[in-house]
Ligand code: ATP
């Protein structure tokens with residue numbers, strides 16, 4: 001997979017691009033659905049790197065699809081944005097259809113709540129930094145004496161704002177989140193985020209993986225007034241995955257996620273800088289880590305999953 005070219009720019013002749021995030025491009029299909037395409041673009045510290053990780057978009061898309069299946073079985077009243085894993089028929093050239101086949105899904109077009117619904121089972125990253133300084137995480141009081149990467153007494157819903165491009169998300173309290181989206185939706189988002197995290201953490205634990213924390217997004221279906229799980233779910237881009245057999249609180253953990261790229265950027269003094277290209281060994285190592293966690297979580301290699309779909 002590392003020998004492939006990374007797909008970082010994408011245009012589709014038959015579909016209008018309606019939005020482009022750091023990693024994904026969204027294309028108009030009809031009034032109800034959009035084609036949600038994961039490119040190989042790679043961001044760290046909110047900056048998109050110049051070159052991507054070949055095949056990453058495929059891994060993220062197929063892993064999200066796997067989770068949507070697992071989660072809807074585990075949580076019967078969960079609604080997700082997934083409509084179909086096949087690109088719309090008849091509007092793409094054969095080359096375009098081939099390009100997006102495994103890296104895209106057709107999803108319901110929904111109004112996105114301007115929140116990142118983060119759930120933390122363990123204390124790491126920005127929450128650890130806040131706890132160390134103030135004894136809190138997202139303003140929530142935590143017990144004294146926690147060590148770095150300790151398991152929290154119960155999983156914590158710790159939202160952040162969804163910052164516009166180029167700006168950083170800001171950690172906020174659940175109370176502030178309720179001011180932003182309204183009490184009723186805030187309560188439903190929190191309930192669903194915790195339920196999804198709980199189901200996913202149990203599933204991953206059986207496969208030797210700790211989901212230290214993860215980020216969900218939710219959208220509103222205005223016709224039914226339902227809060228729907230959208231975006232990517234439980235991927236190494238949106239989550240901290242730790243190998244359970246190497247877990248040891250009191251230090252940084254080895255992880256299956258972008259920590260690898262973040263560590264390299266920090267080491268090289270490139271953190272937060274624009275126009276940075278990753279050397280091949282960092283791209284290959286990241287791709288290998290992503291493929292490894294894909295296999296652990298789904299029980300199949302990425303190649304096997306692709307073959308099954310063909
Ligand atoms: P990051 O994930 O690193 O924060 P990003 O927010 O720029 O980056 P991408 O993953 O590149 O996100 O792009 C996905 C975009 O699509 C996000 O803005 C997300 O809110 C939006 N989105 C996800 N699902 C839907 C949906 N069903 N309908 C409309 N927009 C959606």
Ligand code: MG
Pocket residue numbers: 021023231232
């Ligand atoms: Mg995203």
